[in-house]
Amino acid sequence: MLQPVDRTGLEAPAVITTLPEAQPNRNTDVMIHRRIALLAAGSSIAAPALLRPAAAQAPAAAVPAQAPGFYRFRVGTLTVTVVHDGFFVFPNPTERFVRNATPPQVEEALRGGFLDAAGMRSPFNVTFIESPRGLIAFDVGTGGQLSPQAGTLVANMHAAGLDPARVNMVAFTHFHADHISGLTTAQNEVVFPNAEIVVPEAEWAFWMDDGAMSRAPEAVRGGFMNTHRRFGPYAARIRRLPPNAELMPGIASIATFGHTPGHTSYLVADGADQVLVMGDVTNRPEINLRHPDWHIVFDMDPATAVVTRRRLLDRVVADRIRTIGYHWPFPANGFVAKDGEGYRFAPADWSPVV
Numbered sequence: 001m002l003q004p005v006d007r008t009g010l011e012a013p014a015v016i017t018t019l020p021e022a023q024p025n026r027n028t029d030v031m032i033h034r035r036i037a038l039l040a041a042g043s044s045i046a047a048p049a050l051l052r053p054a055a056a057q058a059p060a061a062a063v064p065a066q067a068p069g070f071y072r073f074r075v076g077t078l079t080v081t082v083v084h085d086g087f088f089v090f091p092n093p094t095e096r097f098v099r100n101a102t103p104p105q106v107e108e109a110l111r112g113g114f115l116d117a118a119g120m121r122s123p124f125n126v127t128f129i130e131s132p133r134g135l136i137a138f139d140v141g142t143g144g145q146l147s148p149q150a151g152t153l154v155a156n157m158h159a160a161g162l163d164p165a166r167v168n169m170v171a172f173t174h175f176h177a178d179h180i181s182g183l184t185t186a187q188n189e190v191v192f193p194n195a196e197i198v199v200p201e202a203e204w205a206f207w208m209d210d211g212a213m214s215r216a217p218e219a220v221r222g223g224f225m226n227t228h229r230r231f232g233p234y235a236a237r238i239r240r241l242p243p244n245a246e247l248m249p250g251i252a253s254i255a256t257f258g259h260t261p262g263h264t265s266y267l268v269a270d271g272a273d274q275v276l277v278m279g280d281v282t283n284r285p286e287i288n289l290r291h292p293d294w295h296i297v298f299d300m301d302p303a304t305a306v307v308t309r310r311r312l313l314d315r316v317v318a319d320r321i322r323t324i325g326y327h328w329p330f331p332a333n334g335f336v337a338k339d340g341e342g343y344r345f346a347p348a349d350w351s352p353v354v
């Protein structure tokens with residue numbers, strides 16, 4: 001890497017003297033000239049000697065394996081933070097993930113999206129909004145109790161400066177286990193001690209209906225039991241939100257039934273700026289935006305889910321609304337364009353400035 005330096009020092013100043021032009025400042029000038037003198041005097045031997053101690057001060061163990069999974073952006077004056085809760089690996093998706101497509105069709109979609117056909121990752125992303133009324137969460141992730149690769153929400157929240165005790169409202173899209181289990185720990189202790197819990201009225205009515213539970217197939221019954229268990233400790237502070245209502249000024253609920261009986265999305269607006277917290281109206285964009293008519297195995301009323309999906313996506317396309325998808329790849333937000341019979345995801349550009 002380090003080329004033998006011209007010992008006359010002529011080559012180094014030729015490169016460095018471009019800097020004082022950018023920062024015309026006497027002190028900088030002096031510094032630059034000192035550096036030039038050092039380079040000229042020490043030549044190629046000085047540089048490696050200066051680099052080595054710095055490298056030795058950074059042992060491998062001190063370097064995080066990955067950056068914390070949170071991403072912020074603004075909607076008007078509001079700050080949105082998407083926080084990653086890890087992922088679940090859906091086994092054998094070509095056979096099991098879509099009810100109304102053949103395994104070769106699903107395999108083609110997976111390959112087209114560069115997804116693993118042996119085990120498809122389903123990421124989990126929780127949205128937080130710092131509003132004038134405090135910190136709001138939309139869903140709460142898995143609580144680390146559903147998949148060995150999931151459960152990073154609380155650690156990533158702390159990394160983002162979002163203390164669970166500071167959350168004063170949790171609004172739910174629906175009650176599937178990957179969205180509500182983070183309400184309590186494995187010992188069923190409360191994780192959000194100061195939060196009002198807002199639930200879509202229709203979703204609450206379904207999952208709290210003992211008749212529906214007794215009629216449900218064995219595989220779905222666990223969902224009812226999980227709902228009772230997670231919401232139990234919060235019973236005194238649950239608010240039921242009617243469809244298409246105002247969660248608070250600037251945040252509207254949109255009835256997006258189909259994935260579950262009361263599935264609800266939230267449109268957050270501030271001034272002319274808006275973002276849609278979509279929930280599970282679509283699963284992964286590579287599968288479910290590309291193929292909006294596919295019946296994902298988790299869609300409880302798949303025909304209604306398709307109608308809802310197309311209606312909401314058409315609105316998102318027409319109004320160019322930035323959208324957050326719970327199962328989209330982190331940081332799980334961007335825009336949607338029409339693409340043939342389906343839709344295409346355009347991730348929002350990453351910005352270091354919030």
Ligand SMILES: [Zn+2]
Pocket residue numbers: 176178179280326327
């Ligand atoms: Zn989900």
